[in-house]
Amino acid sequence: MTYPRVALIGLGLIASSMAHAMRAGGLAGEIVGYARSAETRAVARALFCDRVTETAAEAVEGADLVVLAVPVGAMGAIAAEIGPHLKPGATVTDVGSVKQAVVDAVAPHLPAGVHFIPGHPMAGTEYSGPRSGFATLFQNRWWLLTPPEGCDAGALARLRGLIEAMGAKVDTMDAGHHDLVVAVVSHVPHAIAYTMVGVADHMRRVSQSEVIKYSAAGFRDFTRIAASDPTMWRDVFLTNKEAVLDILGRFAEELFVLQRAIRMGDGEHLHAYFTRTRAIRRGIIEAGQDTAAPDFGRAVTPAQDG
Amino acid sequence: MTYPRVALIGLGLIASSMAHAMRAGGLAGEIVGYARSAETRAVARALFCDRVTETAAEAVEGADLVVLAVPVGAMGAIAAEIGPHLKPGATVTDVGSVKQAVVDAVAPHLPAGVHFIPGHPMAGTEYSGPRSGFATLFQNRWWLLTPPEGCDAGALARLRGLIEAMGAKVDTMDAGHHDLVVAVVSHVPHAIAYTMVGVADHMRRVSQSEVIKYSAAGFRDFTRIAASDPTMWRDVFLTNKEAVLDILGRFAEELFVLQRAIRMGDGEHLHAYFTRTRAIRRGIIEAGQDTAAPDFGRAVTPAQDG
Numbered sequence A, B: 001m002t003y004p005r006v007a008l009i010g011l012g013l014i015a016s017s018m019a020h021a022m023r024a025g026g027l028a029g030e031i032v033g034y035a036r037s038a039e040t041r042a043v044a045r046a047l048f049c050d051r052v053t054e055t056a057a058e059a060v061e062g063a064d065l066v067v068l069a070v071p072v073g074a075m076g077a078i079a080a081e082i083g084p085h086l087k088p089g090a091t092v093t094d095v096g097s098v099k100q101a102v103v104d105a106v107a108p109h110l111p112a113g114v115h116f117i118p119g120h121p122m123a124g125t126e127y128s129g130p131r132s133g134f135a136t137l138f139q140n141r142w143w144l145l146t147p148p149e150g151c152d153a154g155a156l157a158r159l160r161g162l163i164e165a166m167g168a169k170v171d172t173m174d175a176g177h178h179d180l181v182v183a184v185v186s187h188v189p190h191a192i193a194y195t196m197v198g199v200a201d202h203m204r205r206v207s208q209s210e211v212i213k214y215s216a217a218g219f220r221d222f223t224r225i226a227a228s229d230p231t232m233w234r235d236v237f238l239t240n241k242e243a244v245l246d247i248l249g250r251f252a253e254e255l256f257v258l259q260r261a262i263r264m265g266d267g268e269h270l271h272a273y274f275t276r277t278r279a280i281r282r283g284i285i286e287a288g289q290d291t292a293a294p295d296f297g298r299a300v301t302p303a304q305d306g
Helices: A013-025 A038-047 A056-060 A072-085 A100-109 A153-165 A175-202 A208-214 A217-225 A230-239 A241-264 A267-286 B013-025 B038-047 B056-060 B072-085 B100-109 B153-165 B175-202 B208-214 B217-226 B230-239 B241-264 B267-286
Strands: A003-009 A028-034 A065-068 A091-094 A119-121 A142-145 A169-172 B003-009 B028-034 B065-068 B091-094 B119-121 B142-145 B169-172
Touching (some): A003 A056, A013 A028, A028 A038, A028 A056, A065 A072, A072 A100, A072 A230, A091 A100, A091 A153, A119 A153, A142 A153, A153 A169, A175 B175, A175 B208, A175 B267, A208 B142, A208 B175, A208 B267, A217 B175, A217 B217, A230 A241, A241 A267, A267 B175, A267 B208, A267 B217, B013 B028, B013 B038, B028 B038, B028 B056, B065 B072, B072 B100, B091 B100, B100 B175, B142 B153, B175 B217, B175 B230, B175 B241, B230 B241, B241 B267
Parallel strands (some): A003 A028, A065 A091, A142 A169, B003 B065, B065 B091, B142 B169
Antiparallel strands (some): A119 A142
């Protein structure tokens, strides 16, 4: 057992998956949960929490590990509420997709003697809520930790042990660098997917039913991305604004170069560009982040193209 | 048996999958193949063609169905070469992702008495070449046909019969409308995916290895799209220029609105926008174009998020 008592604040996809994984591995003595919605608390009590409480303050009483699993924009208020009730020596972590904004919002509210180790499990589905979790969500996925300077080595090792026991791989880095990396590999791709789905939604000459009926690989993958939780993504874009706007600016420039090549009929440019992008894909397959199988395991609906 | 003799011109993913499907279903008496590369011809002869020829003209001699499965930019030259050798009453179809440009390039070279019925199988993987085909590629996928006005009803019914026997669903529409629909659901999403992968490739502060290592759902799906055949996609963008530039322009406008909302910190706008895009995704799942399973069958590597 890694922690005698774990408090989960917020009981959505990530927290419920953590609870299932901790129970499956016998990693926590007691799992206490809190969520704002009474309905969510009832589901959590029935499915994966030993105990749920009416307030966040109650939930963290005596907890050895507190996990903040609420949208990034709600972290500061929760931290202010639980700060005075934390057990001395407890570890507080979070699972937000942005790290510097969470550090800025949460750290001021935590008393000395509590170890704050921000984290980001890079795992999820487009489903949300307490019924969406499952024990294997983190299997073989990255879980980034951004421990502050001077972080207690013992507390860090213990948290890392829990995360690895849930099946994830841990890397540590600086909070600011984390935010730039995820802007490139996740936040801006999501912004773009939302935009493309929005364009299709506005078309008059192509009906909605045609878009849906003939949606091929490109667009279908975009809609999957664009179906993720709206509150979570609103907060991501509001709190990782600087890095997202930097990368979006670069994207717009790059898109205009491609658009110009299409307009000018510059086939050589297009072919060279499309050839280069293949190499990154190969790197991802070699790094084990995806499968090379032609249908990606979609036995029922093979990937479409063209 | 639907056609006594079928000639496949070009022997890549689509043609080889057609050959496997036709053999599996006993749909063709003889399958003759031609490709420019001697190596490709040798593979095709070994894997799925009854006979291969040294020229396209030879391949179409006596064929009841001729399938043009070369890049869109190569269709015109091939049509000029085979035109004089086509059997009277034969049907010619193609599998290009763009239709009006193919009609313009091919139709002038075909003699009277030959039935030209352009087509577009909306199926594929990011793999190409004669070894990449498999018999079930078209299973439950759309195969769009754009028969010209006055098209012979018998020839159309026969071709439709073959396609449906290979497992696909057939719809017919006007070539120009086809090109707009696929610009929205496929061509522009591909252009965007290529662009995002290109941006990541240029970043200095985020290393290539970090991009690859931490690539999450958004970016990983983009690289899959961006790994498709460069020649095919160059030709798509050069030959469906008008519709692609129209949709790209709308996309850029929409992106700037989103970018401005992020810059201004307009959380209400972002939340409303992200909520709207969920509906399209639900429509696609209900239309049976994708699965609702959280991991999309990726048992080994569940979809990532955040």
